[in-house]
Amino acid sequence: MSELNASAPVAYDRVTRRLHWINAALAAATIALAWAMLQTPRHSDARGWALTLHASCGILILVLMIVWNLWHLRHPAPPLRPALNWVEVGLARATHVALLLLFVAMPLSGYVGLAAAGRTVSFFGLVQILPLVAADGRLSQIAIALHLVGQFLIYGLVVMHAAAALMHGFIRRDGILERMLPRRP
DSSP, rough: OOOOTTTOOOOOOOOHHHHHHHHHHHHHHHHHHHHHHHTTTOOOOHHHHHHHHHHHHHHHHHHHHHHHHHHHHSOOOOOOOOSOHHHHHHHHHHHHHHHHHHHHHHHHHHHHHHTTTTEEEEEETTTTEOSSOOOHHHHHHHHHHHHHHHHHHHHHHHHHHHHHHIIIIIIIOOOOOGGGGOOOO
């Protein structure tokens, strides 16, 4: 096995990079739609469509996370740069695991919140996903509460993730950021 060039960044594969940026775009859209729901009157058509689009993006994120993790089983992450100390490696791994779990838990808690309230979930108005849990007001409230708490956890973790990536890209210039950027010809 040849020795790695220490100055060349070791990048994620093309599929992983695309999945990452698609997930980032879907997460941004999902957040924007959640905020849009808060600005619309209750029981209005606009709020209903914002909820439908928000839930649909959440479903896409859940599917994407399943695909991404199946892909990751055969295509592991490239090795971390030696410039990282053990604390940074631990924080990076913990952040990635927490984001992964939250990007799975958030769509599930949103679905359970709606399903336990006896509501169907519409996927872009094309397919209705029937409630797979019995109507239960308490379960619905718990799921919605977890969904709301999860939102703030995601905000914090995404800010940490982006700040670390930008620090590595623009302050340290150690190749960490370039691992996930689209490749240039």
